Amino acid sequence: MGLSFSKVGIVGGTGGMGEWFANFLEKQGYDVYPVGRSTELTPKMMARLCDVVVISVPIPVTIQMIQTIGPFVKERRLLMDLTSIKQKPLEAMLAHTDAEVVGVHPLFGPVENAEGQRVAICQGRGNSGLKWVKKVFDTGKLKILEMEPKEHDRLMGLIQGVNHFSTLGLAHCIRSSGFSIDEIEKCSTSTFKRRLDRIYKLLEQPADLFGSLLIDNPESLNYIRLYRDVLNEMIPIIENKDHDAFQKLFYSLRGE
Known part of the structure; x- marks a missing residue:
């Protein structure tokens, strides 16, 4: 039975690609909970609340954030990232959560209309999360490239x-x-x-x-x-x- 992903939390969702992804998902009808330095909602609070937890922070602090928030993302949920490097973040997500895991790298910067843009997707754990991620980008008419993190x-x-x-x-x-x-x-x-x-x-x-x-x-x-x-x-x-x-x-x- 597939999992239900309706509430999406984004660490780093108040700027850069995290903010872009928040707007992208809201246009598709998802409930999005952005977390940033000035939000009352903390990463741990958001992880307990949401079905999908997205890490969109600078590369040097990505692993640390995954280690901090991963244990709060429970089984039958999804942990994913939006960073430009895939192997180490995927390894960290697999090590620090029992949830499903997907690595994502949009091959573009924040744009108003991403139709036709490319996005790289690397499977980590589980099939339901991967199917949801692919559906989200397919709905937005992006070109999906599935590949190994290495x-x-x-x-x-x-x-x-x-x-x-x-x-x-x-x-x-x-x-x-x-x-x-x-x-x-x-x-x-x-x-x-x-x-x-x-x-x-x-x-x-x-x-x-x-x-x-x-x-x-x-x-x-x-x-x-x-x-x-x-x-x-x-x-x-x-x-x-x-x-x-x-x-x-x-x-x-x-x-x-």
């Missing part, structure tokens, strides 16, 4: 780790170049202006958000090292003015 973290090590690392690296290079931002912007091509916009957008965010993506996912360092290695392979081509080697590399990257 596979997820390896992919995010490349997709998020190298992506953000290279953006920060370009920002560091610009600052070290000796040119002022005004000089750079005045002469920027449209392509480079888009790169600058990405840098500005990233640097507007809290540092610990990107620090966690780079440092707390152990797979990120592997792909950052790979990125360093391929750059070191490419630099001699430029140093040696080797047009033939450059064309060979260029066309190989096009799959030719």
Whole structure:
């Protein structure tokens, strides 16, 4: 017999993706209980009340929150998270609760309309919770990607780790170049202006958000090292003015 999930509590539900998920669920008719620093409702109180408990807090405190709240989420209920790393949070949830467990990573930031966006889902324990999570996102017309947590973290090590690392690296290079931002912007091509916009957008965010993506996912360092290695392979081509080697590399990257 399937379980009933009607009351959803969200730790971190007053900001960021937790707030987005609260609004997303409310539009589908669920009773949502957000918990934040300024709410009277505490995580433990909410865990006793709700059928579904969602952890949506910064990565560095996710495991601690799971350890604190997990024992209060009883069997025949659901404990899930919304973090960008999946293996360690899933292991912690499985270790600290008897409830059903699902790991979720929305592959986007807070948006007004998430239709067509992708969400990664990793099964932990039980089938009813997994079915409910899939139904919720299917109702919202999101694209569901089911995967193993290890596979997820390896992919995010490349997709998020190298992506953000290279953006920060370009920002560091610009600052070290000796040119002022005004000089750079005045002469920027449209392509480079888009790169600058990405840098500005990233640097507007809290540092610990990107620090966690780079440092707390152990797979990120592997792909950052790979990125360093391929750059070191490419630099001699430029140093040696080797047009033939450059064309060979260029066309190989096009799959030719």
